[in-house]
Amino acid sequence: MVNFTLKHFRYFDALARFEHFGRAADACSISQPALSVQIKELETMLGAPLVERAARKIRLTTLGEDFLERARKVLSDVEDMSELARKPDGPLKGRLRMGIIPTLAPYLLPEVIRRLSATLPGLELRPRESVTKSLLDDLLHSRLDFVIAALPVSEPSLREFALFEEDFVLIRSAEDAGKPVPAPDQLQEMKLLLLEEGHCFRDQALSFCEISPSDPSLLMEGSSLATLVQMVNAGLGLTVIPEMAVSLETEGTSVEVSRFTGTPPKRTVGMVWRKTNPLETQLMELGATIRQIGQAQRDKGRV
Numbered sequence: 001m002v003n004f005t006l007k008h009f010r011y012f013d014a015l016a017r018f019e020h021f022g023r024a025a026d027a028c029s030i031s032q033p034a035l036s037v038q039i040k041e042l043e044t045m046l047g048a049p050l051v052e053r054a055a056r057k058i059r060l061t062t063l064g065e066d067f068l069e070r071a072r073k074v075l076s077d078v079e080d081m082s083e084l085a086r087k088p089d090g091p092l093k094g095r096l097r098m099g100i101i102p103t104l105a106p107y108l109l110p111e112v113i114r115r116l117s118a119t120l121p122g123l124e125l126r127p128r129e130s131v132t133k134s135l136l137d138d139l140l141h142s143r144l145d146f147v148i149a150a151l152p153v154s155e156p157s158l159r160e161f162a163l164f165e166e167d168f169v170l171i172r173s174a175e176d177a178g179k180p181v182p183a184p185d186q187l188q189e190m191k192l193l194l195l196e197e198g199h200c201f202r203d204q205a206l207s208f209c210e211i212s213p214s215d216p217s218l219l220m221e222g223s224s225l226a227t228l229v230q231m232v233n234a235g236l237g238l239t240v241i242p243e244m245a246v247s248l249e250t251e252g253t254s255v256e257v258s259r260f261t262g263t264p265p266k267r268t269v270g271m272v273w274r275k276t277n278p279l280e281t282q283l284m285e286l287g288a289t290i291r292q293i294g295q296a297q298r299d300k301g302r303v
Contacts (some may be wrong), residue, residue, distance in 0.1 A: 002240060003045070004042075004045065004143040006074075006075070006078060007038065008038060008041070008042045008071075009071040009072075010028065010075065011024070011028055011035055011038045011039060011073060012029075012039060012042060012050065012067070012068065012071055012091060012238075013068065013072060013141065013209055014028050014035075014095045014225050015026050015035070015039060015051065015058065015067050016025040016060060016064070016242070019057040019058050019059070020057050020058065021035055021036055021039075021058070021121070023141075027085055028066070030113070032111050035062060038148060039051070046063065046067070048061070048063050049061055049063070050062075050063060050064035050067060051064055052060045052226065057263070061185055064169035069121055070238060070298050072141050072142075074141040075141065076140075076141065076183055076274070076276075078142075079142035085144045091100070091122065091123075092120055092122075092125060092279070092282050092286060093120070093122030093123055093138065093242075094123070095121070095124045096123055096124065096125050096126065096145050096146075096149070096248065097126045097128070097131065097143070097144045097145045097147060097148055098125055098126065098127045098128070098144065098145065098147070098151075099120050099127075099128050099129075099135035099138060099139060099148070099154055099200075100127060100129055100135075100147070100148045100149070101129070101130070101131065101132055101148070101149045101150070101199075101200065102129055102130070102137065102199065102224060102226060103195070103199065103200075103201045103223075103242060103245070104148060104149075104244070105127070105129045105247065106225075106226075106245075107245055107247075107297055108148070108244065108290075108293065108294055108297055109127055109129075110295050111296075111297060112293055113125060113126075113127070115289065115293060116253065116286075119289070126220055128144065130137065131198045131199055131200070132147075132149045132150070132153070132200045133198070133239075135147045135149060136137070136153060136155065136158075138272070139158065140155070140157065140158070140220045140274070142274070144273075144275040145273065145274055145277065145279075145283075146272060146277075146283055146286075147272045147273070148163070148269065148270070148271055148272075148290070149200070149269070149270070150200050150201070150204065150268065150270075151268045151269070151270040151271055151272075152267060152268075155272075157270050157271065157274060157276075158270065158274060158275065159273055159274070160270055160271075161270050161271040161272070161273075161277050161279065161283070161284060161287045162268055162269075162270040163268075163269050163271060163287060163290055163294050164269055164291055164298060165267070165268050165269070165290045166242050166243040166244055166266060166267060166268050166269065166298045167242075167243050167259070167260075167264040167265070167267040168205065168208065168240045168241065168242055168243075168260070168264060168266060168267070169240070169241060169242075169243060169246060169257055169258065169260070169264075169301070170182075170239075170257070170260060171229055171238060171239045171240070171241055171250070171255050171257060171258075172232060172238040172256050172258065172261070172301060173232060173233075173235055173254070173255065173256065174186045174237070174256050176238075176256050178191065178247045181260055181261055182257045184208055184209050185209075187209040187211075188209060188211055190238060190240065191220060191236065191237030191238065192209065192211075192237060192238065192240075193220045193221070193222055193228045193231050193232060193236065193237045193238065193239040194206065194220075194221060194222070194228070194239065194240070194284065195221065195222060195223070195224070195225070195228070196283070197221075198219040199203070201267070203211075204241045204265065204267055205265070208240070208242050208265035209240075219238055219249045222239075223247075223259070225241050225242075225245045225249055226249050226300070228241065229241065229245075229253060229255060230253070231247040232253075232255050233253040233254060233255050240265070242267065242301075243298050244297050244298045244299035244300075244301050245300055245301065246301030246302075247300040247301045248301075249274075265279070266297055269294060271283065271286075271287045271290065
């Protein structure tokens with residue numbers, strides 16, 4: 001009889017994610033030799049290798065890919081089963097793992113933590129900030145309980161719960177105050193500053209400005225909205241940011257904040273969780289609280 005353990009599954013899942021024994025071991029808080037022993041033990045039980053070992057990274061064998069899919073399904077089911085211990089009709093308590101994208105985290109997360117600490121003292125919120133693709137992967141594999149991101153995510157196994165909408169605004173040099181706000185096609189010809197690749201907000205801004213993602217020569221890039229606004233303040237160009245970021249990021253600068261004419265570009269912010277999560281009712285109640293917080297934070301940036 002083959003005696004697989006959840007430890008085997010978790011270690012193999014980490015190895016598949018990081019494609020490196022050292023980084024996977026660090027993520028699992030064990031030594032690299034200990035991780036290697038566990039993976040070798042798993043391969044011995046299966047009677048065939050799960051990975052191809054190379055100097056810098058590993059690759060999954062065909063068996064490894066098949067086994068990973070099944071192992072992740074088991075881990076997901078176990079995580080959902082553990083949620084059954086919480087009362088579905090009571091307040092949220094215990095550990096709750098939250099993912100949030102970088103263009104929301106600095107403006108929404110502090111107030112969310114403050115409010116939930118006061119209203120749900122038994123809740124241990126564990127936030128993680130990353131780009132949408134990474135967060136959704138963690139959500140699908142039960143490493144997160146819910147994610148706050150721009151909708152839609154269009155994943156059949158996930159539930160989407162809209163929170164609020166917010167417009168995008170133009171940030172330009174103070175010298176441009178009073179000048180007409182450029183149309184989207186005019187932005188193509190200006191020194192446009194956008195977030196680096198991987199951020200969904202970058203893609204939304206590119207779409208509004210009618211710029212092809214394959215033509216990076218038109219753009220200058222920054223790693224955060226804060227960086228973009230400071231670059232504008234230094235006279236390096238202009239940028240587009242969401243309303244929620246305006247109050248914090250423009251404080252202490254001399255930039256001009258302008259609204260677009262006509263129908264402004266906007267995004268829908270929402271919560272996403274697995275449809276199998278038994279805490280759906282409680283997550284929706286949590287979403288109602290976060291909606292109030294988000295709308296208030298958004299309104300601070302309206303000009």
